[in-house]
């Protein structure tokens with residue numbers, strides 16, 4: 001039996017179905033991210049776990065206990081919000097102590113725990129500050145400490161880094177992972193940022209329109225997306241349109257392309273769409289056994305570590321990414337190049 | 351060009367400010383001047399002394415101050431002020447206890463009802479005080495309520511009436527205060543940390559509304575202390591400060607002017623005091639949530 005069990009959760013707001021047949025098992029100590037576009041029901045699911053929304057259907061079990069009808073203040077969960085939500089009338093120490101006071105812990109234990117938490121978030125000596133005397137990143141650290149102080153059964157975070165700027169975001173991201181591993185705390189992390197989900201999670205739940213699209217480790221989600229939605233939402237995707245050819249190959253602009261998994265249910269002449277990660281398309285050399293495509297260069301964008309090349313075959317455009325290399329000069333717009341990719345890199349998506 | 355225009359605007363602004371200040375200050379100054387002339391041909395504080403001093407024992411008025419049965423040997427200035435302060439304090443207490451949780455609940459659970467609440471809370475503006483007074487008296491002075499039969503019942507009626515009369519100010523002030531903080535998320539944060547509703551209201555909502563509650567309290571105090579109609583009908587013995595002011599105004603010559611100045615100073619000191627108390631957390635609230 002898993003530590004956190006969500007069974008067939010469903011939530012309806014009036015006529016809007018926010019979440020539908022959501023089932024998930026989370027193991028103790030696991031870090032699971034909910035990833036999906038805006039409005040796909042990530043927050044609603046998290047709020048059902050927290051107890052702020054009552055599921056229309058389905059049950060939630062934590063450590064074997066059915067908490068579906070338990071009020072949020074009795075669930076022993078930690079929650080971190082995008083807007084930090086520190087109590088402005090309290091100092092940092094009082095914020096962290098709040099949950100411990102509610103649990104009626106003796107005073108000396110409270111202060112001991114507060115000190116531990118301040119050390120954990122690497123902010124010792126900040127106990128007497130008020131939230132308006134802290135930066136956004138510091139406020140979110142305190143919010144994290146406040147949620148963790150009560151030793152919650154599950155830590156819930158709803159886009160905790162969205163309000164911060166890029167540099168602090170990266171810093172706090174690794175901080176969250178470090179603390180999570182140190183405390184070995186079961187964590188649900190809501191985000192619409194694929195990079196965050198990929199870098200933090202043990203497993204990712206990709207959601208779309210209230211439903212789960214795919215659940216799996218980051219590597220699997222990225223490299224073996226099960227639906228086109230997942231493939232498109234996680235990472236960039238180049239799609240090529242063609243037709244099914246004889247003996248299982250796909251014709252792209254008159255050029256045959258071989259796939260590791262040929263389109264099974266297509267007759268020769270049927271329209272076929274294949275998808276590729278831009279970084280799996282090689283621009284310089286062709287490895288033996290790889291597919292070749294002759295394409296027109298439409299444009300080149302220099303992104304620092306990556307050079308993104310817009311290509312077209314028969315007027316249909318796609319992109320290829322090459323790692324920047326001082327010894328390699330990227331093609332120019334207007335040139336004709338031969339690109340290549342392995343049969344394993346391409347998959348049929350439609 | 352911008353400088354020129356802004357100079358003209360500034361001048362205009364200053365003129366308006368000076369005019370308004372004069373409009374307010376000149377009568378005060380003349381009142382003060384008048385209050386000093388109680389003795390012919392002399393400038394002095396005789397009128398103030400008449401109001402404030404303890405007269406000879408045989409002239410002392412005996413006043414019972416409800417709801418506590420204490421007999422105070424004080425001039426009416428003090429006893430009526432004390433009585434009205436007590437009523438004002440009770441009104442502040444009652445209206446805060448009623449209005450803050452109500453406004454909080456409306457914000458949190460039924461934000462759609464906010465316009466309705468606003469409408470109901472400004473009704474006391476539209477209803478003249480005398481109508482409210484007679485309504486209360488007609489309803490509660492006879493069976494089945496008969497509240498005016500007892501001292502305590504009358505006090506309850508007075509405080510209840512005041513609570514309604516100051517509702518436009520209290521509700522609005524609290525409403526604005528609630529809008530300034532993200533109460534929904536703060537509430538959820540507190541709940542997830544194990545707090546029940548009483549703890550949330552007492553430890554999170556009240557402290558963060560401190561400035562709003564204080565300013566509402568100040569307005570309540572200023573209104574309750576000088577109120578005449580309701581106080582005079584419920585306590586015909588002229589126990590309230592408002593009644594006392596009226597009777598002095600009717601029967602004396604120089605003392606009303608002195609009383610005006612004293613009341614003014616009193617309220618002014620109160621304002622300063624409340625601002626002092628409010629300042630500590632005021633800034634926290636203003637910049638705390640962004």
Ligand SMILES: Nc1ncnc2c1ncn2[C@@H]1O[C@H](COP(=O)(O)OP(=O)(O)OP(=O)(O)O)[C@@H](O)[C@H]1O
Pocket residue numbers: 013014016017018036037038039040041042043044045192
């Ligand atoms: N209280 C509510 N009342 C009505 N509809 C709601 C409510 N909360 C959420 N919804 C709807 O439910 C759907 C899912 O919302 P949810 O907030 O869970 O999305 P999300 O995935 O968290 O999106 P975002 O990334 O923008 O935060 C949306 O269509 C939203 O409009």
Ligand SMILES: [Mg+2]
Pocket residue numbers: 042043044
């Ligand atoms: Mg959300």
